[in-house]
Amino acid sequence: MITKATEQVFWTAVNQVPVQYPWLNENLDCEIAIIGGGITAALCALRFSQAGYDTVMLGASPIGFGGTASSSGMMSVDGEQSITTLVEKIGADRAMMAVELMTQAINNIEQLCNEFEEDCGFRRMDSLRFAEDIKGGETLRREYSLRLHNGINAQLLTSWNYSEQFTFPMEAGIYSQGIGAQIDPYRFVHAVTSAAVKQGVRVYENTAVIEIDKGESGHVTLNCERERYVNCKYVVVAAGIGTEQLSGGLDRSATICTIVTEPVSEFSGWRGPCLIYSEGAPTIFLTVTPDSRILMGGLSVSSILENTYVSKVLDLIPITEKKYEQLEKRLRKMFPAIRNITVEYVYSSKNGRTDDGLPVLGRKPEDDRIAYALCCGNDGILYSEIASRLLLEQYQGKANQQLGLFSPGREWRIRH
Numbered sequence: 001m002i003t004k005a006t007e008q009v010f011w012t013a014v015n016q017v018p019v020q021y022p023w024l025n026e027n028l029d030c031e032i033a034i035i036g037g038g039i040t041a042a043l044c045a046l047r048f049s050q051a052g053y054d055t056v057m058l059g060a061s062p063i064g065f066g067g068t069a070s071s072s073g074m075m076s077v078d079g080e081q082s083i084t085t086l087v088e089k090i091g092a093d094r095a096m097m098a099v100e101l102m103t104q105a106i107n108n109i110e111q112l113c114n115e116f117e118e119d120c121g122f123r124r125m126d127s128l129r130f131a132e133d134i135k136g137g138e139t140l141r142r143e144y145s146l147r148l149h150n151g152i153n154a155q156l157l158t159s160w161n162y163s164e165q166f167t168f169p170m171e172a173g174i175y176s177q178g179i180g181a182q183i184d185p186y187r188f189v190h191a192v193t194s195a196a197v198k199q200g201v202r203v204y205e206n207t208a209v210i211e212i213d214k215g216e217s218g219h220v221t222l223n224c225e226r227e228r229y230v231n232c233k234y235v236v237v238a239a240g241i242g243t244e245q246l247s248g249g250l251d252r253s254a255t256i257c258t259i260v261t262e263p264v265s266e267f268s269g270w271r272g273p274c275l276i277y278s279e280g281a282p283t284i285f286l287t288v289t290p291d292s293r294i295l296m297g298g299l300s301v302s303s304i305l306e307n308t309y310v311s312k313v314l315d316l317i318p319i320t321e322k323k324y325e326q327l328e329k330r331l332r333k334m335f336p337a338i339r340n341i342t343v344e345y346v347y348s349s350k351n352g353r354t355d356d357g358l359p360v361l362g363r364k365p366e367d368d369r370i371a372y373a374l375c376c377g378n379d380g381i382l383y384s385e386i387a388s389r390l391l392l393e394q395y396q397g398k399a400n401q402q403l404g405l406f407s408p409g410r411e412w413r414i415r416h
């Protein structure tokens with residue numbers, strides 16, 4: 001049993017709160033109101049304000065304290081699923097459009113981090129997707145060919161050649177140089193929010209929006225906690241899993257378990273060290289934090305367990321504790337050459353999923369005054385950046401074919 005570890009989310013435990021924002025204490029008028037205090041809301045607030053719109057951002061909790069702080073901060077096209085799997089779900093043209101948008105998102109986040117005074121812990125990393133079984137191995141061999149023919153740098157690792165680079169066995173692996181990145185998501189959300197404030201955004205935390213009231217006059221009123229109101233022309237709902245209650249969109253959710261070690265000085269048997277994602281269930285992912293700790297997550301506790309009768313009879317805490325132990329055991333087994341692995345933080349948090357692994361972005365046909373930005377899954381941060389660009393373009397009335405890929409009513413999604 002892991003006895004010494006702190007049950008605290010790593011990023012908020014190691015970082016100070018950089019800025020506290022007020023709660024809403026008056027009624028406001030604005031053009032754009034953004035509901036949420038995570039990375040999606042912050043990036044949307046920044047982009048809309050940069051385009052000159054009078055913007056207000058309202059988060060129910062302190063900035064960054066939702067899914068954003070729980071995130072591992074890994075960014076790669078390997079995150080949620082292989083490109084091969086995405087092609088099977090939505091077709092080659094759409095899948096490659098999504099990959100291009102994600103690649104662009106990493107570049108844009110890198111550029112933003114370079115512009116900020118704050119150090120967001122951004123660094124480029126290589127990325128590995130590996131499979132342990134034959135079925136996963138076959139998928140990754142197809143993935144290799146797909147990447148080669150689409151100009152994405154990739155190297156195929158097989159059971160013959162992996163051991164020079166990694167100490168854990170694999171049936172196959174795809175290693176891509178420089179296509180991924182790591183960030184401190186908590187520092188990043190604060191840096192983005194503070195950049196948005198410099199552009200004139202009014203930010204309120206600990207201010208939940210209770211109801212969105214669409215008036216006849218073409219305006220929308222947000223009824224907030226403490227009987228305060230925000231009147232606006234347009235709303236972006238970027239409330240993380242809370243968006244689901246307002247727009248629908250999540251197909252399922254799961255509790256992800258994370259362990260973080262004390263800083264490690266040497267990464268023997270871990271080429272790079274790179275971002276690592278496993279192919280096939282149960283998924284695991286590993287990265288190295290800016291202060292050289294190993295962060296490992298995965299082995300989710302399914303929402304089936306959480307949302308049903310079973311959850312009422314079963315105590316979920318021993319289940320997550322067991323998952324932490326399994327993660328630690330797996331970590332030690334994967335990297336026998338890394339010395340002094342000591343787990344310092346353990347925590348579990350809820351993450352949403354859509355069946356095609358893509359976010360839900362845009363308006364519903366029946367309402368042109370509310371846009372949704374439900375960004376979840378292992379690529380949630382990249383989707384946040386994509387959401388901020390595409391939703392701004394939609395508001396500005398620019399023709400935007402890419403947004404159709406993520407539309408709440410996309411046809412391949414509705415078929416389910």
Ligand SMILES: Cc1cc2nc3c(=O)[nH]c(=O)nc-3n(C[C@H](O)[C@H](O)[C@H](O)COP(=O)(O)OP(=O)(O)OC[C@H]3O[C@@H](n4cnc5c(N)ncnc54)[C@H](O)[C@@H]3O)c2cc1C
Binds near residue numbers: 039258377380
């Ligand atoms: C364990 C875990 C690991 C992850 N790892 C990665 C990763 O490595 N890479 C990656 O890209 N993504 C990862 N993700 C996903 C990523 O963290 C999320 O997709 C992303 O942070 C979502 O940001 P968000 O702003 O949309 O939502 P959140 O950060 O959840 O923020 C939602 C905000 O909305 C506010 N809110 C909710 N309801 C209301 C309301 N009614 N009124 C006002 N405000 C409201 C909340 O208070 C909160 O501030 C991970 C997620 C989890 C859980």
